[in-house]
Amino acid sequence: MTRVIMHGCNGHMGQVITGLCKEDDNIEIVAGIDLYDGIKNDYPVFASLRDCDVEADVIIDFCNAKAVDGLLDYCRETKMPVVLCTTGLSEEQLTRVEEVSKTVPILRSANMSLGINTLMDLVKKATAVFAEAGFDIEIVEKHHNQKLDAPSGTAIALADAINEELNNEYEYKYDRSQERKKREKKEIGISAVRGGNIVGEHDVIFAGTDEVITIQHTAYSKGVFGKGAMEAAKFLKGKPAGLYDMKDVIASH
DSSP, X not given: OEEEEEETTTXXXXXXXXXXHTTOTTEEEEEEEOSOOOSOOSSOEESSGGGOOOOOXXXXXXXXXXXXXXXXXXXXXXXXXXXXXOOOOXXXXXXXXXXXXXXXXXXXXXXXXXXXXXXXXXXXXXXXHHTTTTOXXXXXXEEOTTOOSSSOHHHHHHHHHHHHHTTTOOEEEOOOXXXXXXXXXXXXXXXXXXXXXXXXXXXXXXXXXXXXEXXXXXXXXXXXXXXXXXXXHHHHTTOOSEEEOHHHHHHHO
16 A cells, blocks of 8 residues: 655645545555645645654655745655656756755656656657658647647657657757748657647657658546556655656556
8 A cells, every 4th residue: 555645635636636546445645735725635634744744655746836845855854755746847946856866766757647658658669660761750739728838848758759769860840930941851840739628639740651650649637647646656655766757657567
């Protein structure tokens, strides 16, 4: 049994994970952290980690970037492992994550979905075949109309995975409207669509002569990210200090 402190328990993802944990006999939320106390949970909720007196194996964090500094301080002092799911961290915070991971187990990934992280492995293998054969590579991502950033962090992570396979020789093209020219061979096009309540869709397109291969991942609810975070927590329990990601979780299965 993995005992979890849910950091940001009363936020949307905190409640998604709370529901998912009730259906899994191998993980339990034993305490929550949230300033908002208007939701009834089956576990005690504290205003801060400093107030929490419940023993646990790992923290799952789905809070906000402002709370990450205090979270890292707490984990450094207590050596508590943390699955860090909060996005929008500054460069300074990312550097701090790397520093703290030298003494604390930290798992951080651009996307917590098991499917997306498996997709990254698949596109690397596909790139090794198709790029050498002259195929063009494009990424199209679609999200809801409330998403602030574009392209998505996942789209960039997919592009980075592809480019790593290509010795980082390709450039990213985000916009073709400002110039009239043919597509360069060594570029990865990245396009963003925003509309409705699309949870998340990513297409990686390998376009060659007379054939097109598309590898697609579609998220129908945010539960896929919660499930990934839970699997990450189970994986991180008992691990030595270090910086881990979802690829490590997938490799352990």
